[in-house]
Amino acid sequence: MRVVNCSNAANYFHVLRSQMRRPFRKPMVVVAPKKLLKLRAANSPIEEFDEGLRFKKIIGDQNEKLVAADQVKRVIICSGQVYYDLIQEREKRVANDVAIVRVE
Numbered sequence: 001m002r003v004v005n006c007s008n009a010a011n012y013f014h015v016l017r018s019q020m021r022r023p024f025r026k027p028m029v030v031v032a033p034k035k036l037l038k039l040r041a042a043n044s045p046i047e048e049f050d051e052g053l054r055f056k057k058i059i060g061d062q063n064e065k066l067v068a069a070d071q072v073k074r075v076i077i078c079s080g081q082v083y084y085d086l087i088q089e090r091e092k093r094v095a096n097d098v099a100i101v102r103v104e
Helices: 009-021 082-093
Strands: 002-004 028-030 074-078 098-103
Touching: 002 009, 009 028, 074 082, 082 098
Parallel strands: 002 028, 074 098
Antiparallel strands: none
8 A cells, every 4th residue: 555645746746647657556545635736835847747757755855045954953854734834834933944854
């Protein structure tokens, strides 16, 4: 069985595509809430849907304002919609020494 919690549109597309292209059927549970389908921050650029790209199991922090890697004080590992809630809180507190990593 495969359980996924996609946090962006490209990963959702790639996981569905890989499920259909398998030579055998294996159950898959997608636990992503519908809210992420409408959330503007969960959009992906069209380049992430190209051929040759795959489902990303781990997505590192993509904040350009983050301090250097050796100065990060805290790393938060999360999944799904929680990522976007943490991003909002980090921006509100201006905590640029906190890295947020997504596990899909």
